[in-house]
Amino acid sequence: MSFIEVNDIWKTYGDNVVLERVKTNVHAGEFITIVGASGCGKTTFLKMLLGTEYPTRGKILLNGKPIPQEPSEDRGIVFQKYSVFPHLTALQNLVLTIELEQSRWLAHLFGSAYRLADEQAREMLAMVGLQHAANQYPHELSGGMQQRLAIAQALMKQPKVLLLDEPFGALDPGIRADMHELILKIWNQTKINVFMITHDLKEGFYLGTRLWVIDKIRHDAQAPNAYGATITYDIPVGQCDNSTLNEIDQSLEHSRKEHAA
Amino acid sequence: MDEPLLLRNGTMKRVMNIHPGTVGKVLLGMLPFILTIIVYLWASGVRLEANPNDKLMPSLTTIGAAIERLAFEPSKRTGDYELWSDTTASLQRLTLGVLIAALIGLLIGILNGAIPLVRANLSPYITILSLIPPMAILPILFIVFGLGELSKVMLIVIGITPFIMRDLQARTLELPAEQLIKAQTLGASTWQVMVRVIIPQILPRLIQAVRLSLGPAWLFLIAAEAIAAEQGLGYRIFLVRRYLSMDVILPYVVWITVLAFLADWLLRQISYRAFPWFHSQLQDKS
Structure with a gap:
């Protein structure tokens, strides 16, 4: 099939x-x-x-x-622009995907759960070559780096x-x-x-x-x-x-x- | 002036291309203030010379005496320091009114902007409501809520909430659709999109909307105080109007202006500190 x-x-x-x-x-x-x-x-x-x-x-x-x-x-998506959230740092943009999954009402993680999510997010950042930009906001990143972040964010959910x-x-x-x-x-x-x-x-x-x-x-x-x-x-x-x-x-x-x- | 005014060939630059330097900017900015004071002192001097009992343009000494009486001497009637008790009363009403308006405006504005079903339901109603002149229903507020604090706070709330609501609805609708779709592909529910994507991005815009509403808020406050109050900055101004006490009215007006400026400045500082990403975004556009 x-x-x-x-x-x-x-x-x-x-x-x-x-x-x-x-x-x-x-x-x-x-x-x-x-x-x-x-x-x-x-x-x-x-x-x-x-x-x-x-x-x-x-x-x-x-x-x-x-x-x-x-x-x-x-189904993950990356648009030409506006694909990442401007109010979150690169790292937070990725951590968000885990927070959405694990914290239904607050959509925020704390303590050890947060540290785990943080670790996962940093791994993904490293994979797209953004480990040095973890704490930067999207507007501080170049166009190419923003698209790397957008792709990383989409991949966090392991879409089909x-x-x-x-x-x-x-x-x-x-x-x-x-x-x-x-x-x-x-x-x-x-x-x-x-x-x-x-x-x-x-x-x-x-x-x-x-x-x-x-x-x-x-x-x-x-x-x-x-x-x-x-x-x-x-x-x-x-x-x-x-x-x-x-x-x-x-x-x-x-x-x-x-x-x- | 930091930059040369003349081009190499000796002609002058276009006026639109001449920028004042830092010192020049401050001096140019101060000039209208200084001119106003000089013109006032001159006119006041001329009038007082003709008629020493003139009340319309009191001299600085008279104004100073009035300030001292109101700010640093307890009132003979109530024992309060009137300037300060008026200020606290007015600021309490203003803060409460603006706070309530901001909360309602945020809630309805975001719901209207984000949820088509709510928007279809509420948006026409709010558009019509916002067209009612708040001053026209002030008598209704006095009848319904009495002459106490509540009716004054309510006038501010009714006066500025529609603007905040409609502004935030528009700002929410302006958020790129791409972001909302992206959030959904990351598994976000409607609620999660609201708390993690929409609200954090609307908060700095709420501060902007509140800054713009502060002018009208003062207007409604002073209007309500003028009609029925026992203390407050607006109350005092309208009270002493009967005695033509310009020596009280003028410093009160200046004081209200200073307070309005400080409130605006404070909100701007909060916004810069709390939402750095928002302000650099604006710079990108300009």
Whole structure:
């Protein structure tokens, strides 16, 4: 049985069809990168996996059960920004995840329970390379460090699925390379299912085990919203040569122009 | 001025680009105060010369004598030091009123902002309530709560709570949705999101809202004291108005201004100490 089954889902807002006939299966441990022109519905798809948007038609199954229609612990998320809590230090951001689990009403731990949580949190900080920044607030951290913290925070709950919505979009190229290394290390260690949206096709090829391109197949020049996008390419990365890369690049460029027109 | 006023080619900089230095800033800031005092002393001198019994602009000596009588000599009628008993009475009413308003405002504001069901239920009602001019219902407060302390505190509460509530509702709605979603993916319940994500981030904004409400709070306090009270800063001002005692009114007004300034300064200091992350966030934006 597949880990995630996407059964012919559609997403429409009134007459505006965003996604149509999206069908696919995902096995445990796959690292899927998703590319597509902006506004093509890739974020909508990610939000459906997250549980903040619901398919208009069709179903998404997680482990054979309909995916919960609100965010929950089994699906971690890292957004491009605002992913960590500004009023807590790096360490407190991680300790919080344990406090939420163990202290239902106060949501605070004390004494030995706190020390244990503190230890766990410091281990996680060290894993993402932030041990020296434990007592700093997010605004004192660079963009890359904030995203490291956001990833660490999501991993504290050991989710089955990690959703990344253009997590490195705002970072400098050099920092981005460091982040790629980190995310691959984490994926290798945990074999967690990763869905990552990216603008950068090369990044998609470098990171994933499987690349999806979300785009429209059918176009109607008179009614640009009449048809939705779907998965147009679903390629196992690694079995892919430069000509395919160019082909996808051109098709994306084409729909980008159409979008602009 | 710390920076040169002239550019290398000899022309002057645009005025908008000239910044005063530290000393210049203090001097420029003091200037209007000093000018006000000089103008007052001059006008007062001219009037007193024409009519030594003029009460409208008393000299500094007369004002000083009034201050000494009110602050350092027990009143012949009650035995109180009037300035201090007035100050305590007023500050008690003000503090109590603002505190109650802040608590109600925080509670309803956060619930409205965070829980769509509560917002649908309460938000229209509060919007309408906040449009009622508080002064218009002051007679109702006197009728319902009597002429004692309660009605004065209630006027402050009724006067500023709607603003605090609506402000905090807006501030809560402004929190990035990403944070609330993230908290849910970390397993937080609605309650836990409130106590660990929303309330800690709204508290510094509550202080901001309270600082902005202090002006109206003083207004309502003095209005209530003017109409019915036995002591209080507003009461005294309106009492001595009958005798045209500007020598009492003027120092009282200055004293109220000093108190208002101190209250604002204190709240700002508390906010800086308790929520450093909040203030550096604001700096990032500006």
